[in-house]
Amino acid sequence: MQETDFVSGFARGLKVIEAFGETTPRLAIADVAKATGLDRATARRCLLTLAELGYADYDGKFFVLTPKILRLGHAYLSATPLPHIVQPFLDKLAEEVHQSASASVLDGTEVVYIARASQKRVMSINLMPGSRLPAYCASMGRVLLAAMPDNESLALLKQSNLKSFTPRTLTDPIRLMEELARVREQGFAVIDQELELGLCSIAVPLENDRGRVVAAINIGAPAASVPAAEMADRYLEPLKSVARLLKSLLR
């Protein structure tokens, strides 16, 4: 790619959008400059452009994003066949097992939810398509990392911010690599309250018709009602059955 094929103003603008988030919903120009590493003048121009186009509101001091921003993420969700194909299977699965079922793909060191069928909420955070979790301590993340060659999964683990969400979170790369080997061999991953106390989940990979892992699906359940040791007994077959049905539909 040549230098002239790169639109720097576009790249900077996308960085500015990503500066907004759960803990940073309202940002002044200086905040955005700090978060993105852009100089104040550039941050200001990107923010004013967002406001001019209706993607942000500006009260003279702070900028907030508007719902128009959702058009951008929705361009992916509506353009990608995977969420549409998977959603009805998740709906049926969630109803059958009376727990929440989700599908996700890997984006860097994180899993990104692309579809979800929610029964009752078991997590304190609100998961929806577009939500992200660190891959190393999420069941779908383990399955997706296990599907990669060891050198690639190790590289991603090294890029991850391996922190303990609970006393049970695995954060040692060596132990995580051992766990990935086990996940690969058994064909599923169980997470026992590593992301949040009280929450267990089990995930299996989704292969396409050529046997390539393209996503993962999981079932989450409250540890109080389903101990981790019982997750596989209860949910592995329903999950595998969905994966089998989807295999021929995913190209």
Add this chain to the structure above:
Amino acid sequence: MQETDFVSGFARGLKVIEAFGETTPRLAIADVAKATGLDRATARRCLLTLAELGYADYDGKFFVLTPKILRLGHAYLSATPLPHIVQPFLDKLAEEVHQSASASVLDGTEVVYIARASQKRVMSINLMPGSRLPAYCASMGRVLLAAMPDNESLALLKQSNLKSFTPRTLTDPIRLMEELARVREQGFAVIDQELELGLCSIAVPLENDRGRVVAAINIGAPAASVPAAEMADRYLEPLKSVARLLKSLLR
């Protein structure tokens, strides 16, 4: 705003992202140029920038968006308090009435879903946060349009592409304005299979603590199990009760 405060490369790039969608998941440079009105060279540079930054994949001919794009929409969903505040109420409501419940806001002539609790799927399309429907024929859209001054709602109706999704769809602006007046007076809107045959829905406005309408919530049900005439009897009180509880939480 001065000319120099506008980053044209950013504005053009955002247009390129929006060119992707359900019917246009894979786009060549010429397709994007046509869809956006940009010249080929500009479209090409924006697409290559997206690919370089990991927001798109490129096979040498076609571009597709990657899950990284979801970071942009998620910046809004995670940064905005409304979806987080509303979601647990929708979960409870959906469980109580055994139907899907949603919340949305207005973006131009469309309603944008910001939260949703799905029970069984009743529509052929897959609604999720970020999904859009034309406001004029959606129950939440009617409620949000009814909350505006007449001249503004009429202007939005005139900008809308008023088409008949079913034989029941209201498309005459005069009749729609009469319906909005009725919705305003009665405090809710019922849609009887105007968007899709077999689907009814009922919506009420969500007011913030200062009495300003900031969003709408609805319940959708299959017409076969709940005729439109019964929607209000069954679901108006549960919806209003959620609106009352949320009023003091929305600032």
